Amino acid sequence: MTEPSVGELRGQIRQWRRGRADTRLLQVLEDAYVAVFAAVMGLSVAVSVVLRLRNDLEAVCRTATCHQARSVLPLVLALAVLTGCVVLARLFGPMLVSPAVASWLLAAPVDRTRLLRPRLFVTALGAMVPGGVAVAGVAALAGYDAGSVAALGAAQGLLCVLVVGSLTVAQALRPGMATAVGRVLAAVTWGLLAGLTLGLLPRFASAEAGASVPAAVVVAVLVVAGLAAVALWRAADVLPLIPRDRLTPGGTLAPGLSGALGTLDLALAYDVLLGRHWQARSTVASRPARGTGIWPLVWRDLIRLRRRPRLLVLLAAAAVVPFLAAELGLERLVLPVAAITGLVAGLDLFSALRVLSRTPGLVRCLPQPGWQVRAACCLVPAVPLLVWGVATAPAMQAALGGPWAVALGTGATAGAAAVVGAMRWMTGRPPNYQLPLVSSPMGAVPPTLYLSVFRGIDVTVLVTVPVLVAPTVRGVEVALGLAAVIAAILLARD
């Protein structure tokens, strides 16, 4: 039997491929044309929206603080994007492999550099493009000229690449570094927001000042590009040194999160992240509860706060947002901004409520009625949120004016709105695919699927409406009464 020639093998491969082709070349070209056309259309719409918003902002932004905030906004967003980049990198690796790759390829004597290098470059690209585009968009909104927008976008994209490269090196050599970097970036971002609120920051150049790209910015972009290239090169060098136990957790996490986000089930995504957080912790110093009946549940929440004091630190840090909103002259909108900020920052305090809501078997282990169990899980988290709301009273007073009693009541309303929003978010049910489905570009989906994204925010905003309509003591009373009714309905719902 003679060995086939290379030409014969290629011919066989060509025949095999053609025999399985299911699309004509012309159809592929047509699809490519539609995709490119859609991308260009989408991009032009986005640019148009940004320019329109920019003009609108220039018309309404009259106060000195507003102008200052506009000029600093790209810097704040750049830091926030970098913090998000670090958080995601820490969550997923940044290098990760799927469980299948982990069991089949990582266990085999293959060169891991060849396996991981394409993932490194895809990850870097995935961080660079959205990060750069986001900051460029905000820079355009802030009034910077085209050259500055391009420079800031490029610098941000390259900084994201630098972060991915550096944290890949850290994943191989110093895995604890990502946490420290994330904390520093978060602290600096918060400091910028606080400085802006207190009027301590200098105003940066923007289009109104007629400034273009300073030479220093161009040099900075070039320096960052060089650092990013070095970081990426070094990361590619250390890829084979990343141990398997640091590559697989991200790959295990990704399918769970993508499944939850694919169905817009944000609460399920929260469950996945919460489980992951505590699994990494593995043990705790056990402490007995106190009391009997529902009180041990209340006591457990106190112990939770003691175990995760950073939840309270985060909540306290978030108080800067309503004060900044007041400084920006948002007037009555400061209340919904404060309430939604409280909802987001205080959500994690209600983790016990979420666990009990998704696990009926756990509720069956407790002899109390369901509403009592749920109420017990809300008691401790509600206190810091209400206190937080009252602490925003000076911002409310600055925004709305009027007597301090109303400002205190408005702050309490913000806290109460955040509490009921968190309760609704945590007790929400997953999308019900047994209901009649509606057609969508994503396939058949339940009609309530898209609305579930606004779960929690809906009741939070609803509670603030009476005060927005009538910023008086009566308005506050109606809002707090409304919050109490919503809380009662959410607790009673089995």
Next chain:
Amino acid sequence: MPTDPPLLRVRNLRRAFGQVTVLDGVELDVAAGEAVALVGRNGAGKSTLLRCVTGADRPSDGTVELAGRRLDERDPDVRRDLAVVMDDLDFFPDLSVVEHLDLFARAHGLAGDEAEAVVDRVLADVGLVPQSAQLPATLSSGQRRRLALASAFVRPRRLLVLDEPEQRLDTAGVTWLIERLVQEKGDGLGVLLASHDPALVDAVADRVVSLDRTGAE
């Protein structure tokens, strides 16, 4: 002279999922101090029957009574008397093994030293003392099963409902489970379990109910 009703009484229970009837005309009594085992092939309806009995699922027809009262799982008295271990039991991700048991014991009214003593005893019984500070996600599947069983044993109860309790337990664990369930009967508690383990059924059950459409044995 009127006789006391059985601890658990199921009459003419039917459960259908669309066109498929899984259970039809099921009659079942469990007396105090008695263990009844449900057996049958996969899909025979053992878990469905247990879910209907515990209120985790709603029967299409029929009645379920606990100690002469219609069983409503929302009733705190029912939840106090009924200890259930089924596959849907999950745990708080941030509470350790011992904290779970402490929570369940105290929620059921055991206070202070009494709760501590019961928790320590049950922890030792299920062999989870070395894992007492661990969080549930770090336990093996067998250890999680032991924790689920412990959550039922750490609290006051009158009727124990177990869905394939031998699942994921090692040989020593099954032996311990048999001894424990026999002791539960001896203490006057009712036991209703579904199982695929003939050794467990033979050792524990006073009566065996087959759901393979062949009627009670």
